[in-house]
Amino acid sequence: MGQNREDWSGLDAMTSDFDSSLADGRTAREAHEEEVAAVQRVESLVPPARFGALMVECRSAQGQEIADMAARSNGLFTQNYLEKAERGELTLDGGLIGQLAGLYEVDAGPVVPLRSELILDLDRQELKVGDTAMSFNSIHVEDVLQGYVSLVYKLRGQQPGSGLVLRDRDLDVLSASLSYNEPELRRKLDAMTSDFDIRLADGRTAREAHEEEVAADQRVEWGLLVKEVIAFCIVIALLVARQMWFV
Amino acid sequence: MSMLREAVVLADMVGRWTLVVLVMLGVFPLATASYQFAIIGLHAVRNHYGKVEPRFPRVAILVPAWNEAAVIGSSIDRLLLLDYPADRLRIYVVDDASTDQTPDVVIAKGQENPGQVVHLRRKKGGEGKAHTLNHGLKQILANDWMQALLIMDADVIYEPDSLRKMTRHFADPEVGAVTAYIKEGSRPANWMKRFIAYEYITAQAAVRRSQNVLGAMACLAGGAQLHTRANLEKIGGQIDTSSLAEDTFTTFKTQLAGNKVVFDGNATVWAEEPADIDGLWKQRLRWARGNVQVSFRYKKLWFRPNPGHRLGSFSFGLSWFCLFLMPIFMILASASLTALFFIDFPLSWAAFKLLWIVNAICYLFITTYTLMIDPDTGRRTWREAVGFPGLISLAMIVYAWFPKPFSWAMLGTMELIHIPTTGPVLRLVILFAYVWLAGSMLGAWAAKLTESRRRLKWLSPILVYICGYGPLLCAVTFTSYIKEARGAEMSWDKTEKTGQVSMP
Numbered sequence: 192m193g194q195n196r197e198d199w200s201g202l203d204a205m206t207s208d209f210d211s212s213l214a215d216g217r218t219a220r221e222a223h224e225e226e227v228a229a230v231q232r233v234e235s236l237v238p239p240a241r242f243g244a245l246m247v248e249c250r251s252a253q254g255q256e257i258a259d260m261a262a263r264s265n266g267l268f269t270q271n272y273l274e275k276a277e278r279g280e281l282t283l284d285g286g287l288i289g290q291l292a293g294l295y296e297v298d299a300g301p302v303v304p305l306r307s308e309l310i311l312d313l314d315r316q317e318l319k320v321g322d323t324a325m326s327f328n329s330i331h332v333e334d335v336l337q338g339y340v341s342l343v344y345k346l347r348g349q350q351p352g353s354g355l356v357l358r359d360r361d362l363d364v365l366s367a368s369l370s371y372n373e374p375e376l377r378r379k380l381d382a383m384t385s386d387f388d389i390r391l392a393d394g395r396t397a398r399e400a401h402e403e404e405v406a407a408d409q410r411v412e413w414g415l416l417v418k419e420v421i422a423f424c425i426v427i428a429l430l431v432a433r434q435m436w437f438v
Numbered sequence: 439m440s441m442l443r444e445a446v447v448l449a450d451m452v453g454r455w456t457l458v459v460l461v462m463l464g465v466f467p468l469a470t471a472s473y474q475f476a477i478i479g480l481h482a483v484r485n486h487y488g489k490v491e492p493r494f495p496r497v498a499i500l501v502p503a504w505n506e507a508a509v510i511g512s513s514i515d516r517l518l519l520l521d522y523p524a525d526r527l528r529i530y531v532v533d534d535a536s537t538d539q540t541p542d543v544v545i546a547k548g549q550e551n552p553g554q555v556v557h558l559r560r561k562k563g564g565e566g567k568a569h570t571l572n573h574g575l576k577q578i579l580a581n582d583w584m585q586a587l588l589i590m591d592a593d594v595i596y597e598p599d600s601l602r603k604m605t606r607h608f609a610d611p612e613v614g615a616v617t618a619y620i621k622e623g624s625r626p627a628n629w630m631k632r633f634i635a636y637e638y639i640t641a642q643a644a645v646r647r648s649q650n651v652l653g654a655m656a657c658l659a660g661g662a663q664l665h666t667r668a669n670l671e672k673i674g675g676q677i678d679t680s681s682l683a684e685d686t687f688t689t690f691k692t693q694l695a696g697n698k699v700v701f702d703g704n705a706t707v708w709a710e711e712p713a714d715i716d717g718l719w720k721q722r723l724r725w726a727r728g729n730v731q732v733s734f735r736y737k738k739l740w741f742r743p744n745p746g747h748r749l750g751s752f753s754f755g756l757s758w759f760c761l762f763l764m765p766i767f768m769i770l771a772s773a774s775l776t777a778l779f780f781i782d783f784p785l786s787w788a789a790f791k792l793l794w795i796v797n798a799i800c801y802l803f804i805t806t807y808t809l810m811i812d813p814d815t816g817r818r819t820w821r822e823a824v825g826f827p828g829l830i831s832l833a834m835i836v837y838a839w840f841p842k843p844f845s846w847a848m849l850g851t852m853e854l855i856h857i858p859t860t861g862p863v864l865r866l867v868i869l870f871a872y873v874w875l876a877g878s879m880l881g882a883w884a885a886k887l888t889e890s891r892r893r894l895k896w897l898s899p900i901l902v903y904i905c906g907y908g909p910l911l912c913a914v915t916f917t918s919y920i921k922e923a924r925g926a927e928m929s930w931d932k933t934e935k936t937g938q939v940s941m942p
Contacts, residue, residue: 328611328697329668333495333585338611386494392521392598397492401606404599405487408704412487415647415811416479422807426799429839437840 242288242297243279244388249295250277264294309361311335311368318342332369333379339365340383454782457774461789464771464875468800470760471640473753474648475804478811481647486700491609495585496526497601497664498578502570503531504563506592507539513592514547514555521598522605528583530556531592532574535563566928567660568677568684579675584667591661595623595708595941603705604664614669614697615689616705617655618662619643621815623708623939629822629899630718633907634711636819636826639812640804645757646701654748655699656758658692660685662707669697681735682928683728690736693747710939715889715898719914726918727928729762765879765916768909772876779872783865790872791838798838801827814942828878828906834871879913881905886913 250260257277261270267290268276275281276291291297310319318325318338323346327338343357357380366373387398395403499517503510510531517529531544544557560573571589578584586605590596596618604616619642622635642659649655663685672695678687692699712718733740740758742750760767771793778786805823809816816823825832837844849859857863870877885901888894902910 326611328614328666329672331668331671334611334666334668337609341609341611386492389492389494389523391602397494397602400599401490401492404603404704405490408603408702409482409485409487411704412482412485416482418810419476419479419807422803422810425806426803429802430799433839437842 242291243277245297246273246277246291246295249297253296260294268294309339309358309364311364313368320346332371335365335369336376336379336383340380454778454785457778457781458785458789460770460774461778461786461793462771463767464793465796465800466767467760467764468797468804470757471645472800472803474645474757475807477651478644478647478807480651484651485647486607486610486613486650486698486702489610490606492602493605493608494523494526494602495605495608495666496583497522497528497586497588497605498584499527499529499588499590500571500574500578501529501531501590501592502534502567502574503536503540503544503592504534504570505536505538505540507536507543509593510540511543511547513594514544514551516595518551518554519598520596520601522601524554528554528556530558530574530578532570533557533559534565534570535560566679566682566684568679571677571684572679575670575676579667579670586667587665587670589660589663589665590707591709593710593939594620594661595939596662597706597708597941600662600705600707601664603702604662607700607702608666610698612698613700614666614672614692614695615658615699616664617646617658617699617701618664618705618707619646619701619703620659620661620707620709621812622711623941624710624713625938625940625942627818628713629902630713630715631711632819633822633826633902634718635815636808636822637907637911638711639808639815639819642701643703643811644808647703648757649754650701652748652751652753653698654693654751654754655689655701656754657683657686658689658699659707661709662705663688665692666697669695672697681728681731682724683732686728686732687735690732690739690749693749694739696746708939708941715886715902715910718910719886722911722914723918723921726915727922729915730918730922733758733762762915765912765919768879768912769876772873775872775875776869779869786872787868790868791841794834794838798835801835802839822907825903826906827908828881828902829904830874831878831906831909834874878905878909879916882910882913885910 250257255263257273258270260273261268264273272281308320311317312319313330313335316327316330318327318335320342323342325338325342325345328334339361343361357377362373362376365371366376369376387396387401389397391397391400393400501510501513506513514529514531517527518524520527531540533541533544541557541559544555548555548557558574558577560570563570575587578587586608588601588604600618604618607613607616620638621642622631622638624631627635646655665688669692673688673691677684678691681687689699712721736749739750741752741755743752744750748754775786775790775793778789805826809820809823827835833844837848852859852863881901882905885898885905888901889898
């Protein structure tokens with residue numbers, strides 16, 4: 192899914208000739224079906240707002256306007272349609288997500304990487320994927336999901352709060368283990384991962400405010416260390432003065 | 439015969455040095471406080487900021503209220519203005535059978551903000567804050583909405599960013615509770631409030647940072663304690679009602695359950711504190727008695743390191759008991775100095791000078807650092823900072839720092855006002871100085887008594903400045919021992935609030 196526009200044009204060409212053999216021995220039809228299935232798996236987990244945010248992020252990184260993207264799509268998408276998609280107002284199916292991802296060059300690699308199965312151990316209060324584990328505070332669903340989100344960020348080496356598309360299989364595991372219905376689970380996870388995009392009173396996103404505030408608070412703590420050294424120096428200086436002149 | 443003489447000499451020497459050791463117990467509280475202040479610098483590298491992320495759980499704010507009509511409306515309005523997603527915030531006011539307009543005010547606010555402000559009323563009130571909180575807690579825990587619970591007081595003002603600065607710590611699943619920096623915010627602030635404002639820099643901004651470093655928190659501030667739902671459920675879903683220190687019990691239970699308690703010194707909350715000695719005495723007596731109860735309830739915990747928590751660490755135990763036993767240390771030091779005065783004057787003088795030079799060093803370090811930790815409050819309260827130990831003790835500190843100039847000045851002044859500077863008079867002055875460590879508590883107690891006499895009321899602040907705010911707190915702690923030993927009734931005296939508090 193992480194192809195650029197040219198790659199997607201290539202895929203279009205392939206689908207027009209279903210029986211062509213590919214380098215890995217699959218037919219073009221088989222390859223196409225697998226790609227679409229993969230995209231649909233992702234699609235079923237992509238909250239429109241989240242995907243829209245990813246689109247905006249990629250477009251901004253390229254320094255493009257929505258009109259540029261519409262032009263780049265060669266008439267496939269109108270500007271109005273893209274605006275709605277970016278605002279998360281559209282329900283997108285797998286094919287559309289694939290096309291939009293190609294158009295915007297949304298890199299799905301780090302978003303949905305291949306990895307081992309998720310293991311949820313409620314007795315030990317631990318989530319595990321391969322050798323990476325994450326403990327959670329209690330078996331309360333919120334805590335488990337919080338632990339899961341942290342684990343996924345850790346596994347993908349992503350900045351907490353960056354766009355996160357979750358795996359179907361993981362949700363199956365969580366849903367079965369927690370006896371929680373999947374839509375509700377998705378809603379909760381979506382809410383958790385979208386905390387970073389919440390707009391604060393001054394218009395900043397929570398992520399922007401957070402970064403600034405943590406840096407400022409950390410500066411305060413370093414400042415206290417400096418002040419402590421100053422206080423200590425005052426005491427030492429006075430002690431020396433006392434011994435020299437006042438005893 | 440000579441063996442007997444040697445034994446007597448040995449016993450005499452042991453006795454004298456035992457007295458010297460007891461004198462040096464007077465150093466313990468300030469020396470331990472200095473240790474706590476010294477490790478604050480480590481907070482620059484040993485803090486929790488590395489594990490925070492934006493988190494906006496659904497927060498239920500629990501506000502216990504009894505006859506708070508004067509302040510509750512504006513408190514609710516300010517809470518609604520917190521920089522926090524409105525759909526993730528609910529305010530539950532637990533009205534403890536108020537007899538004023540509190541229910542009307544809260545109900546009106548509920549109608550203005552449907553679903554966001556909830557009025558819960560107890561039919562029978564006056565049982566104390568813990569009972570009131572439990573009433574609300576039971577209803578809040580009954581449904582799944584709440585993910586975190588903020589317990590606060592009706593008059594407290596949260597800075598707009600303070601709640602989200604507290605919730606961000608929940609990104610670390612090990613954190614069960616977070617507390618904030620409570621500052622005295624009365625405008626205008628009288629002498630007592632200024633003393634408290636200064637005290638809060640030491641007790642909260644400073645000491646709680648050091649407790650962050652140590653990994654053991656003594657107490658979540660009653661007006662600013664945020665718990666995860668999981669933590670509340672883990673500690674039984676209830677606040678302890680068997681003591682006067684429900685906040686401290688909650689804090690201990692949280693840590694004993696294996697959860698971390700974090701102090702965020704950059705999340706600021708403003709509160710109104712007592713304006714006179716009587717109000718302070720009632721409030722602190724409740725806290726001090728609660729601390730006595732905690733000390734005994736967890737008697738098997740102290741100085742016993744445990745892998746699950748840090749409450750049993752030596753350093754935490756030391757800081758807890760140095761504060762808890764401070765009046766006893768002061769009395770022992772004074773009594774031992776007085777005994778030595780009559781047994782071995784030169785030794786008593788040497789012990790006295792050592793005691794005061796250590797105390798003077800600690801005092802200077804703590805005071806200068808405290809004023810720099812919170813410069814805004816420091817500017818308002820520097821006089822109270824200097825006078826915290828009382829003017830007489832301050833004179834001894836000055837003497838310890840500058841013995842020669844002080845002696846010249848003192849003798850010169852005595853001559854000027856025709857007080858003889860002969861041996862007996864000077865010895866009397868010295869004896870007074872020896873007794874003063876314990877005597878200052880009596881002086882502070884006298885300040886409390888004069889406040890209740892209409893004609894002598896003017897004298898009470900003067901006595902506090904002379905005898906010291908610190909000794910006043912020690913006198914309260916000493917009274918708490920007596921009350922607890924007698925099994926005195928545990929009454930929950932609410933601190934009177936006037937709604938004077940505001941953010942600068």
